[in-house]
């Protein structure tokens with residue numbers, strides 16, 4: 475899909491009320507797409523609608539609900555589907571987690587990937603459409619304070635890879651891409667995690683962040699997502715995302 479095609483397209487972004495999702499929704503909207511923005515809380519979605527205008531449709535819903543996935547995919551038939559919503563993990567060492575806190579991200583992030591991608595393949599979405607999932611750099615590096623987060627995000631990446639394979643086998647022409655952003659303090663979820671890991675290492679936040687170089691911003695994530703969606707050159711697959719840009723993972 476080229477940039478000009480975006481003018482006629484529909485994008486559905488989950489977790490669009492703040493952080494990466496809000497920036498992704500705004501960037502797709504700036505390219506001319508009709509944007510369906512999904513999150514559980516109405517007020518931040520209304521403020522996004524006030525900011526962007528009537529090409530933005532807010533939907534208050536829980537993305538982990540399979541009925542929500544089926545209904546919204548059928549209703550909107552998006553050309554671009556960005557599965558960005560994610561639960562913030564409880565930041566505690568392993569032995570201070572319970573099974574319920576450990577598995578929270580499985581109940582939201584993995585369920586979302588499973589239900590929505592399944593619906594995208596079954597409908598199916600139109601040939602030329604793109605599905606982007608938000609995995610995490612933690613899927614490669616681990617995240618010892620975040621319970622099951624790293625494993626959940628690795629599974630999101632695998633589900634996306636499996637779907638790319640199914641799309642290719644069935645000749646569906648749907649591209650499936652997973653993004654693995656590096657940890658950044660620029661969002662609610664990221665700033666809590668950065669503070670937790672800095673404290674664990676006995677560093678202040680600035681010292682901790684200096685280890686990693688330039689900080690990834692939500693605007694970087696929004697711009698990169700538009701680039702992935704509008705470029706037919708970009709092959710499906712997983713990509714690590716840092717402030718320096720994208721690195722394809724094998």
Ligand SMILES: NC(=O)c1ccc[n+]([C@@H]2O[C@H](COP(=O)([O-])OP(=O)(O)OC[C@H]3O[C@@H](n4cnc5c(N)ncnc54)[C@H](OP(=O)(O)O)[C@@H]3O)[C@@H](O)[C@H]2O)c1
Nearest residue numbers: 489491492493494514515536537559560657658661663664
């Ligand atoms: N920030 C980082 O450093 C980082 C790094 C790598 C990967 N990621 C991933 O990137 C994605 C976005 O992260 P972020 O940092 O932007 O997080 P964030 O600021 O906490 O935003 C999360 C978004 O997801 C929505 N959400 C959460 N649970 C939901 C549910 N059950 N149903 C519908 N919406 C839900 C939230 O809105 P409501 O609360 O209103 O529902 C919000 O819009 C996540 O998948 C995260 O794991 C983040």
